[in-house]
Amino acid sequence: MAEVPDELIKLERSAEEERAKLAGLTGDDYDAQWRRWREASERCRRPSRCTPRRRASAGTNWSRL
Template sequence: MHEVPDELIRLERSAEEERGRLAGLTGDDYDAQLRRWREASQAAQEAITAHAAATQTNRYELEQAVKKAVRHPPADPASE
């Protein structure tokens, strides 16, 4: 897999942050936050699809690489 573009990581991270904000919400607040999460997730998915098509890479593999980069970032050697 080629290097994952920073823009795709940023979009996926944004979607994950919006999903995290659902915790503890109810009613209208939950519904509004759910819409924000869906919009952010859709933007990330569309960008992944477009990048995969433009670079002729496997869309599934690209999506998995993006998710891995967001959920399991490499350790920062400076923090060890």
């Protein structure tokens, strides 16, 4: 089984903490917190979606990285 990087674990925990803060909120407060949760969730998922194959197919110049 592959080891999960500490950075990914931190991102996932952050997203989960933001999701938990949605409990009991309504209206504008809920909407604002939902956006914070969504942004944290996107940061968590981004590393796993950006595999070298996808980056290469998107035209990433690996010699500059």
